[in-house]
Amino acid sequence: MRKLSIVGDQFIWEGRPYRLLSGAVHYFRIVPEYWRDRLLKLKACGLNTVETYIPWNLHEPEEGRFYFEGNADIEAFVRLAGELGLHVILRPSPYICAEWEFGGLPAWLLADDNMRLRCDYEPYLSKVDAYFDELLPRLRPLLSTSGGPVLALQIENEYGSYGSDKAYLNHLKNAMIARGMDVLLFTSDGPEDHMLQGGMIDRVFATVNFGSRAKEAFAKLREYQPTGPLICMEFWNGWFDRWMKPHQTRPAAEVAETLDEMLALGASVNFYMFHGGTNFGFMNGANLFDEYEPLVNSYDYDTLLGESGKPTEKFYAVRKTIEKYVELPPLELPPSIEARAYGNVQMSESAPLFAQLDALSTPVRRACPEPMEKLGQAYGFILYSTRISGPRSEMELVLQEVRDRALIFVDGVFFGTVERWDPQGIPLSVPAEGLQLDILVENMGRVNYGPQLRDPKGITSGVRLGYQFLHDWIIRTLPLSDLRDLIFSTENFVDQLQPAFYRGNFQVDDPADTFLRLDGWSKGQVFINGFNLGRYWEKGPTQTMYVPAPLLHQGNNELIVFELHGTRKAVVTFVDKPDLG
Known part of the structure; x- marks a missing residue:
């Protein structure tokens, strides 16, 4: 043996x-x-x-x-x-x-x-x-x-x-x-x-x-x-x-x-x-x-x-x-893997997130916000929506234990960001007719080491206006595991402050490794030919995303970018060198 x-x-x-x-x-x-x-x-x-x-x-x-x-x-x-x-x-x-x-x-x-x-x-x-x-x-x-x-x-x-x-x-x-x-x-x-x-x-x-x-x-x-x-x-x-x-x-x-x-x-x-x-x-x-x-x-x-x-x-x-301790044969490396710069790709179509919710998820109703895991979700995003009655004088909107990063929308308009590492409340007053509150939370990765290993995602405690908890929530899980039912359009390109999917196509004659730059974009997720490539964020340090050649097709390729904050120009660039910051 x-x-x-x-x-x-x-x-x-x-x-x-x-x-x-x-x-x-x-x-x-x-x-x-x-x-x-x-x-x-x-x-x-x-x-x-x-x-x-x-x-x-x-x-x-x-x-x-x-x-x-x-x-x-x-x-x-x-x-x-x-x-x-x-x-x-x-x-x-x-x-x-x-x-x-x-x-x-x-x-x-x-x-x-x-x-x-x-x-x-x-x-x-x-x-x-x-x-x-x-x-x-x-x-x-x-x-x-x-x-x-x-x-x-x-x-x-x-x-x-x-x-x-x-x-x-x-x-x-x-x-x-x-x-x-x-x-x-x-x-x-x-x-x-x-x-x-x-x-x-x-x-x-x-x-x-x-x-x-x-x-x-x-x-x-x-x-x-x-x-x-x-x-x-x-x-x-x-x-x-x-x-x-x-x-x-x-x-x-x-x-x-x-x-x-x-x-x-x-x-x-x-x-x-x-x-x-x-x-x-x-x-x-x-x-x-x-x-x-x-x-x-x-x-x-x-x-x-x-x-x-x-x-x-x-x-x-x-x-x-x-080599000081072991006799080695002459160095022989496999053939080098070529990297190519495929240049700019124009993102020609868009699909605003809030118009695509039925294509991405099935809503559930709960008295309180619940974390992803309670709804059978592991990764991605989760959306919490409720109506607040009015009128109410200005009080602080508090996301109690948000994990990890939340975008807040009031009557469909971006209102602010609350991050786990900076969980500050946001002042909010409510008009007589009330308002619609939507909170999009991103799971940015569960803790992998140390005493805080238990790390459920989403809003894990509750949402308050002042000291009053808000109840009666519609919750949508958004794992983004299947984007095939999204409806893209070339018309009415989305408001730059709205989360949206952008789609572009590019041609590849000979697939090679490449690196994606998203200069002018803020934060989001990239999908190439249906494969979830990963996260990008302008705050870095990394400024490129590695794209292995096997993810590309000879001929037409589809690129989808889910951008959370909007972009100054809907163009991305494939370069032949990484930029790790």
Whole structure:
């Protein structure tokens, strides 16, 4: 039986000492047509293993409905890695963090107000077990013990940063073992006392995550795990970007220096990330400590391969460092992927949101505003509408716990914006005849890390005028998962202050990678040939959106932009270089 084992302070593979040189590549952040390219580049850099998380919310988007196709085909990704001569580390724990929406947990968990996450709580564990019943049998043939490339599985992710429930961790371990997961099981935590104390369990191999000071990190691990090979399961060689914050970078020389320190100690390493990819659709996560900070569409991560797969300075610096310890063949990269500038596209048709509501949703009536999850919605937007009787003197309109960004309309006219990070009320007086109040709320990404993980979306408490709650609401869920019934028109181009869909068509003779600029646009969502490309926002830092060639058609292509605030000119531009801010 082929199995990665531990003898003393070394990994042993097929009877010999083995050093894991790994890099994280998330299959779900890359179009499947490019998996081979990214994996070949990983191998060319001198790495022998690829690591990936497995996000529960991707594979069970609705309770009991499982999805393993397209960029969710984890089995195909792992088999491809094996065919290319790579080993695989999988992280199928129910929670993954990964700066991914809700840390990989499915939004439908939050429909239950009593749900307890990441602990020994039977209703939660029963959902995990049902997921494992579907997922783990798919993984079993891919394990090294079954002749596949998978060497190791993670039972939970950085749990010591969140909790200390050993019964929960042992449940996950036993659930994996009971379903035939007979390869090396491991945990990964930060190199701090409370993290290791909370995240480690008996008879499970412990690893640590860090970005610098390798000797200190490994010394702390040794206090808790005196023997066994040293491995940094997440070597943070770059970092992620948040809206309204500067683009994050880290010098290549600094990365190479820390890598050299680890390799000189005889340690193994997994680069987090080797290639970041893209948070397509609505799948970016968010941080919430001092304030709510949603992540951008790009997951470039300033790492070894850029968002579009191009090797960076770090790629060459890392390979050069590895060559000091491992004999590598001459560098051989796959053919480069061309990028093209397709130029301007005129958005020639529009469809105002408020005229399209019946094509997008079915209204429901509730006494109070309810969050998305109560209505079976995971992502996108939600619209709350009510009438306020009058007359009323000026009072403050308060959105109590809005998550995350709300546009307010009074009698169909834009009235103001309320944001989670700046939840100020807006003065409102009501005429004798009353008024119509519409509140469009955008889910900008659920919290993916930390103690505020539970993060329902929409208006989660209520709406007040002064101290009086407003009742009798019509609610429309707007996940924007199907835009086929929208009715576009070239006449009466929409008011620039109204949310609207804009549509344009462009021709492509030879599909290539490209980057979309939306100069003059404010904030919204982009769809190319029906694929939800992701979010844009003029506040940056990113100023372009990566469009992989496989999303384009030879010939005619359809582009739809859902713009929240209006545009100064209904033109977008495809360029051949990214602008990350």
